[in-house]
Amino acid sequence: MLERLKEFASEFFVTGDPLIYGADVAIGITMITIVTVLTYFKKWGWLWRNWLTTVDHKKIGIMYIIASIIMLFRGGVDALMMRLQLAMPNMDFLHPEHYNQVFTTHGTIMILFMAMPFMFGLFNVIVPLQIGARDVAFPFLNALSFWLFFLGAMLFNLSFVIGGSPDAGWLSYPPLSELSHSPGVGQNFYIWGIQISGIGSLATGINFMVTIIKMRAPGMKWMKLPMFTWSVFSTCIIILFAFPILTVTLALLFLDRFAGAHFFTLDLGGNPMMYINLIWMWGHPEVYIVVLPAFGVFSEIVSTFSKKKLFGYKSMVFAMLIISFLSFFTWAHHFFTMGSGADVNAFFAVTTMLIAIPTGVKIFNWLFTMYKGRIRMATPMMWTLAFIPCFIVGGMTGVLLSVAPADFQFHNSYFLIAHFHQVLIGGVVFGYFAGLYYWWPKMFGFQLEEKLGKWAFWTWNIGFYVCFMPQYAVGLMGMTRRLSTYGWDTGWWELNFVSTIGAFLMGVGFLFQVAQIADGIRKYKTLKASGDPWDGRTLEWSIPSPAPEYNFAVTPRGDDVDEWWEEKERRAKGIHPPEPVYEPIHMPKNSSIPFIMSVFWFVAGFGFVFGWLWMAILGLAGVGICMIARSFSYDTDYYIPVDEIKRTEASLRGSV
Amino acid sequence: MNKKPRSLIRIIIPVVLTLVTIALIVWPMLAGGQYVVLDPKGPIGAAQKDLIIISTLLCAVVIVPVLIMSAVIVWRYRDKPENKNEYKPNWAHSTKAEVIWWTIPIVIIGLLAIVTVRYTYDLEPSKPLAHEKEPITIQVSSLDWKWLFLYPEQGIATVNTLNIPADRPVKFELTADSPMNSFWIPQLGGQIYTMSGMAMTLYLQADHEGQYWGSGANFTGEHFGEMRFDVNATSDEEFDKWVAEVKQQSQPMTQETYDTLAKPGTSNVAYYSAFPEGLFQKIVTKYVVDGKSAHSKHEGSSSNESAAGDKSLSVPKLNTSTN
Numbered sequence: 001m002l003e004r005l006k007e008f009a010s011e012f013f014v015t016g017d018p019l020i021y022g023a024d025v026a027i028g029i030t031m032i033t034i035v036t037v038l039t040y041f042k043k044w045g046w047l048w049r050n051w052l053t054t055v056d057h058k059k060i061g062i063m064y065i066i067a068s069i070i071m072l073f074r075g076g077v078d079a080l081m082m083r084l085q086l087a088m089p090n091m092d093f094l095h096p097e098h099y100n101q102v103f104t105t106h107g108t109i110m111i112l113f114m115a116m117p118f119m120f121g122l123f124n125v126i127v128p129l130q131i132g133a134r135d136v137a138f139p140f141l142n143a144l145s146f147w148l149f150f151l152g153a154m155l156f157n158l159s160f161v162i163g164g165s166p167d168a169g170w171l172s173y174p175p176l177s178e179l180s181h182s183p184g185v186g187q188n189f190y191i192w193g194i195q196i197s198g199i200g201s202l203a204t205g206i207n208f209m210v211t212i213i214k215m216r217a218p219g220m221k222w223m224k225l226p227m228f229t230w231s232v233f234s235t236c237i238i239i240l241f242a243f244p245i246l247t248v249t250l251a252l253l254f255l256d257r258f259a260g261a262h263f264f265t266l267d268l269g270g271n272p273m274m275y276i277n278l279i280w281m282w283g284h285p286e287v288y289i290v291v292l293p294a295f296g297v298f299s300e301i302v303s304t305f306s307k308k309k310l311f312g313y314k315s316m317v318f319a320m321l322i323i324s325f326l327s328f329f330t331w332a333h334h335f336f337t338m339g340s341g342a343d344v345n346a347f348f349a350v351t352t353m354l355i356a357i358p359t360g361v362k363i364f365n366w367l368f369t370m371y372k373g374r375i376r377m378a379t380p381m382m383w384t385l386a387f388i389p390c391f392i393v394g395g396m397t398g399v400l401l402s403v404a405p406a407d408f409q410f411h412n413s414y415f416l417i418a419h420f421h422q423v424l425i426g427g428v429v430f431g432y433f434a435g436l437y438y439w440w441p442k443m444f445g446f447q448l449e450e451k452l453g454k455w456a457f458w459t460w461n462i463g464f465y466v467c468f469m470p471q472y473a474v475g476l477m478g479m480t481r482r483l484s485t486y487g488w489d490t491g492w493w494e495l496n497f498v499s500t501i502g503a504f505l506m507g508v509g510f511l512f513q514v515a516q517i518a519d520g521i522r523k524y525k526t527l528k529a530s531g532d533p534w535d536g537r538t539l540e541w542s543i544p545s546p547a548p549e550y551n552f553a554v555t556p557r558g559d560d561v562d563e564w565w566e567e568k569e570r571r572a573k574g575i576h577p578p579e580p581v582y583e584p585i586h587m588p589k590n591s592s593i594p595f596i597m598s599v600f601w602f603v604a605g606f607g608f609v610f611g612w613l614w615m616a617i618l619g620l621a622g623v624g625i626c627m628i629a630r631s632f633s634y635d636t637d638y639y640i641p642v643d644e645i646k647r648t649e650a651s652l653r654g655s656v
Numbered sequence: 657m658n659k660k661p662r663s664l665i666r667i668i669i670p671v672v673l674t675l676v677t678i679a680l681i682v683w684p685m686l687a688g689g690q691y692v693v694l695d696p697k698g699p700i701g702a703a704q705k706d707l708i709i710i711s712t713l714l715c716a717v718v719i720v721p722v723l724i725m726s727a728v729i730v731w732r733y734r735d736k737p738e739n740k741n742e743y744k745p746n747w748a749h750s751t752k753a754e755v756i757w758w759t760i761p762i763v764i765i766g767l768l769a770i771v772t773v774r775y776t777y778d779l780e781p782s783k784p785l786a787h788e789k790e791p792i793t794i795q796v797s798s799l800d801w802k803w804l805f806l807y808p809e810q811g812i813a814t815v816n817t818l819n820i821p822a823d824r825p826v827k828f829e830l831t832a833d834s835p836m837n838s839f840w841i842p843q844l845g846g847q848i849y850t851m852s853g854m855a856m857t858l859y860l861q862a863d864h865e866g867q868y869w870g871s872g873a874n875f876t877g878e879h880f881g882e883m884r885f886d887v888n889a890t891s892d893e894e895f896d897k898w899v900a901e902v903k904q905q906s907q908p909m910t911q912e913t914y915d916t917l918a919k920p921g922t923s924n925v926a927y928y929s930a931f932p933e934g935l936f937q938k939i940v941t942k943y944v945v946d947g948k949s950a951h952s953k954h955e956g957s958s959s960n961e962s963a964a965g966d967k968s969l970s971v972p973k974l975n976t977s978t979n
Contacts, residue, residue: 096878169875175852176835176877266852267943272836273851306733309748315758337838337848339856342780346773353765353772360761361754363722367729368753372744374735388726396715399765403772405779406707408846409693412838412873462677473685478692478842482875491689498684 014164017098024161053590055139056549060146061124062443065436067150068118071109074157076510078106083467083503086496089488099484100167101186105160107170112194113153115290115424118432120149120204122293123232125443126435127208129540129547130226132217132556137210139588140636141203147598148200155605156193159186163609166190169482171279172253174264174272179257185609191254192605196598198247205239208232217539220558223317226538227303227310227561231296234320235289238327242285249278258611273338280331288327291423292320294431295362298384301438302366304534305381306373309562312365319358326355336404337411345404352402359395363388378534379453383434386461390426394419397472415475418468425464433460433513441529445546449527452516460509467502470495537562544652550587550640553649554580582646584639591636597626692842697868697889698861699785700845707775714768718760781848782857784825791825791859794818795936798830798837798850798872800920801879806931810899813909815917815926819898822865822889828858831940833918834876841870841887849874853943855936862889882922903929 014020038044051059081102085094094102124142128135136142159165166186168177177187212233216225225233253275255261262270303310310316332340332348366388375381397419401410410416441447474495479486486492520527532541539556540547542564560566567577604619606612696702732741784791795806805814820826830839832850840847844860862868872883890898908930909917917923932938 096881100875100878168877173836173875176875181835181877307735307743308745311748312754313748315754335849337846338851339781339848342777346776349772349776350769353769357758357761357765360718361758364757365754367722367726369748370729370733372742372747373733374739374743375730375733376735385730389723392719392722392726396719399715399768400708400711403707403711403768403775405772405775405846406704406711408779408781408848409701409704409708409842411847412840413693458673462673466677466680469681470684473691474689476691476693477689478840478869478871480840480871480873483881485881491687494684494687495689498680501680 012162014161019098020161027161048592049590052595053143053592055135055143055588055590055594057124057128057136057139057142058443058547058549060142061121061126064117064121064124064146064149065443067153068114068116068121071114071117071153072510075106075109075114076507078102078109080503080507082106083500085484086486087500088497089486089490089493091485094484096484097167100169100482101165103482104166104169104172104190105156108156108166108190108194109153110424111170111286111290112197113149113156115428115432116197116201117149117153118436119235119290119293120145120201122297122432122435122439123204123208126439126540127211127229127232128215129442129543129551130229130538131212131215131220132539132552132558133211133215134551134585135588136207137214138207140591140594140630142207143591143594144597145200145204145207147594148203148601149197151598151602152193152195152197152200152605155196155602155609156189158606159189159193163189171283173279174253174256174270174275175266177253178265180265187257188254188609188611191250191257192609195247195250195254196601196605198243198250199601201239202243202247205236205243209236209240212236217556217558220563223314224558224561224563227299227313227316228293228296228538230317231292231294231299231320234324235292237321237324238285238289238292241328242282242289245278246282246286249275249282254608258608276335276338277331280334281328284331284334285327287420287424288323290428291431292323294387294428294435295320297431297435297438298366298387299369300538301380301384301434302369303562304438304536305376305378305384306370307376307535308369308373310365311368311371312361313561315361316365319361322358323355326351326358330355333402333404333407336407349402349404349407353399356395356399363392378437379448379450379457380434380438380534382454382457383430383437386457387426387430387434390422390430390464394422394426398423410475412480413475414471414479414481417481418471418475421468421471425468438534439540441533442540442545442547444524445529445544446520446524446527447529447533448516448520449523452512452519456509456512456516458509459505459512463502463505463507463509465502466505467499470499470502474499532564537565539563542567548648548652550585550645553582553585553645580649582642582649584641585645586637586639589636589638591630591633593626593630593633597623600626692868696843696845697866698844698863700779700860701843703775703779704846707771707779710771711768714764714771718764779846781846781859783859784827785859785861787825787861789824791827792821793827793829794820796828796830796839796850797936797939798832798834798839798876798883799918800834800877801872801883802917802921802923803839803870803872803883803885804914804917806936807899808936811930812899812902812906813928813931814902815923815928816883816885817888817925817927818870818885819888819890819895820862821892821895822862824892825859825861828860829936830856830858831936833939833942834920836874837872837876837880837883838874839870840873841868843868844870844887847873853940855940862887865889865891865894877920879922885925902927905929909935 038047051063054060081094082099085091085099124136163185166172166189168182168187172187172190175181212229252261252263256263256265256270262268264270264272264275266272299310299316329351330348332344333352336345336348397415401407401416401419437448437453474492477492477495479490479492529545531544533545534541539558542556543552557563600619600622602619604616604623607615607619694705696705733739793808795808797804802816805818807813828839830848830850831854832852834852836852837850838847839850839858841860844862848856848858850856866889868887868889870885870887872880906927906929909928909932911932913928914932914935
């Protein structure tokens with residue numbers, strides 16, 4: 001019995017690597033600390049009532065962002081481990097098997113569990129405030145989306161210490177990811193981690209689409225929508241069409257592995273190439289999903305910090321919608337070398353290049369928003385200004401990669417790696433950082449000190465160029481991606497060594513940001529922010545920071561793109577709005593079902609990972625019961641009485 | 657008065673930092689590694705290099721002015737009380753200007769698209785190269801984690817090393833008996849995937865004698881990083897001499913030798929004086945479904961079993977990606 005238990009444990013837990021044991025200890029200590037602190041300060045009830053069961057879009061947004069920053073840390077540590085392994089030729093720091101796991105989890109985490117939730121966090125916090133809404137269209141579904149994402153991410157991360165990490169690359173091409181070549185449970189963790197959080201992503205896409213269509217403030221016609229909201233809308237269109245493809249693809253892969261199906265196997269008529277097509281039919285739109293909201297953030301910031309209206313509003317909207325549409329017609333450029341023939345390659349090369357046109361127009365419009373403006377160098381604007389040249393260069397290398405016959409030489413090389421990191425870091429990460437700094441006071445009610453933020457900004461940026469510019473060069477020297485080591489005779493070490501220095505500089509930049517936030521929390525009382533700390537232009541700046549739970553005491557009007565700016569102009573001229581007439585506000589009630597249901601999904605996912613059918617059925621039954629329970633709960637809303645609104649408004653406005 | 661030294665430091669620090677950063681980036685680029693992609697030794701690689709240069713220049717025509725323009729705009733319109741440049745907070749639309757910057761990228765991308773499409777047809781990998789000599793055929797299979805090269809015209813085989821005659825087109829027929837890999841010899845030309853159950857065609861040519869290298873560019877699991885091989889391009893005479901040597905000095909490859917070789921693992925360079933008849937076809941058609949026998953070997957994919965089972969098949973599923 002003991003022997004069997006031992007055998008089980010040695011397979012169940014990942015063993016034999018000091019790094020893993022270190023992580024085990026760190027995770028254990030963190031867990032114990034959290035539990036102790038919560039118990040000592042008697043915060044369990046507070047945590048449950050205010051956070052775990054909340055349906056408030058602002059709190060859900062904050063939880064998304066916290067989770068994504070934790071995931072940024074995990075993915076970042078993965079990146080640093082890879083860079084350390086590649087710093088010198090013939091390094092022995094990571095065994096190839098571990099290296100393969102590390103780059104797989106790095107890619108998956110950064111895209112799906114860092115970029116996506118960071119983006120959803122910004123959606124949640126800002127979109128309802130920008131369109132003058134009280135919450136999203138489906139607050140309960142919104143909470144469910146978050147918890148599905150969170151528990152999916154946790155399931156994926158669990159593979160680090162239990163069962164073993166996936167190691168077939170972030171898109172897990174079969175047959176490598178099939179049972180024949182990856183018999184371990186790592187791939188199952190990959191499938192179920194993404195699958196569970198993917199349901200949440202799809203639901204969020206639908207939720208925000210409906211919110212933007214149905215819940216805009218009176219007067220806010222489509223062409224009066226703030227640009228960030230437009231970007232969210234464009235992204236939701238892509239999510240709506242792309243995520244089902246991912247779900248189906250991974251479901252088929254799972255059937256191959258679990259039920260002996262042959263969709264993507266080599267034998268019995270399976271076709272791995274089908275998977276590669278399908279996964280990129282999601283995968284390519286996915287990169288536009290994450291980058292469009294960043295474009296939205298930049299549009300808001302450029303306009304605010306140049307004290308000028310956004311140039312070419314209609315062009316901007318049109319450009320984004322074109323990008324949404326074209327994003328579905330470029331997927332095969334990820335495998336020009338698959339031998340599909342010149343017709344196919346020519347088609348996908350041209351569709352890919354076409355995307356450069358609307359993107360180029362957007363850059364021109366941002367530049368001309370600044371032209372004849374007054375540019376203030378606060379941290380959100382600095383990240384925006386860093387984005388522009390970075391994205392121009394990254395976009396250019398993207399166009400080079402789209403030239404199909406030339407791609408035969410770039411493909412799978414570090415040139416490609418440098419390109420997509422340049423657009424994903426320079427575009428997406430810079431964009432979300434800019435957004436976080438910009439809306440930070442709105443989320444938390446206090447400002448972050450700029451000094452540490454500027455340190456973070458410069459180390460990040462210098463680190464970025466030091467890390468990735470050499471990678472373009474080493475790609476042209478023939479270094480291919482996912483190599484776990486290389487020899488002295490390759491002539492690659494100088495470039496790799498410098499690249500590693502750059503990666504660690506970015507790591508230092510991250511530490512500065514953590515320090516900046518910690519410093520801000522420590523001094524938050526002295527850093528209190530007004531409702532409108534940046535001299536903003538859109539509706540979210542017209543209410544106190546942080547926003548009260550009902551957002552707007554009185555439903556605002558949205559007659560202009562820069563409604564709040566216009567309002568300030570009117571007030572400067574002495575035209576004041578009429579005294580507000582308060583009415584009771586209809587609000588959704590908190591619910592514990594999203595959290596509980598997601599835990600059941602986690603249980604089911606874990607059961608499927610190990611092929612323990614009893615556990616999977618138990619989990620799915622729990623999910624079903626939660627759905628039924630929700631269907632029969634009628635007590636889902638309440639009204640905030642006028643007196644309470646008056647009290648809240650008086651205290652908030654008084655303190656501003 | 658005391659403002660002066662501080663502002664001097666404020667200028668010096670960024671300048672020094674910028675210089676250090678640039679030096680840090682530029683130094684390794686010039687440190688002596690060989691830019692194989694930009695130093696082609698064959699017609700395909702040379703055409704791809706031309707294309708890389710053309711497309712870079714076309715892009716640079718737009719982005720260099722835009723980069724300069726961005727810097728100038730940010731500098732000119734910074735928010736300083738002494739800044740006397742025009743401020744027009746409500747200027748947000750100009751049809752003329754927007755038409756201009758919709759047109760610029762359309763023109764550039766249009767040009768690039770024309771160039772790309774032409775080259776795509778010209779450089780289609782399965783298109784034979786024009787040359788007075790007949791191409792030599794070499795069959796390539798990527799295995800878990802080594803390269804197998806079969807020389808059907810010479811009747812020999814090598815592992816992890818490739819010899820070709822210089823100044824003569826080489827017709828590579830490629831497949832895999834492993835997850836999808838990618839066959840890449842940067843100095844001769846671009847890569848192509850090697851995939852199980854189908855044969856791809858790639859024409860390359862080395863214009864000059866010399867030693868180049870190739871690698872497996874697509875991730876296939878644990879030791880894929882060790883799938884690097886030397887490419888020796890020699891004169892016809894030397895190539896023939898080498899073939900004769902291999903025939904004389906090496907053992908033949910039997911089906912058993914191949915089956916052992918195909919198992920996951922790394923391998924040293926190896927030479928074989930012969931290989932089983934139709935080995936490449938066998939690898940390519942390994943997974944062809946035979947309605948009747950398919951179910952009997954449901955779970956199995958041990959290579960010798962399936963290969964033997966498919967021996968009698970007459971219709972190979974070849975996908976040569978010709979147009």
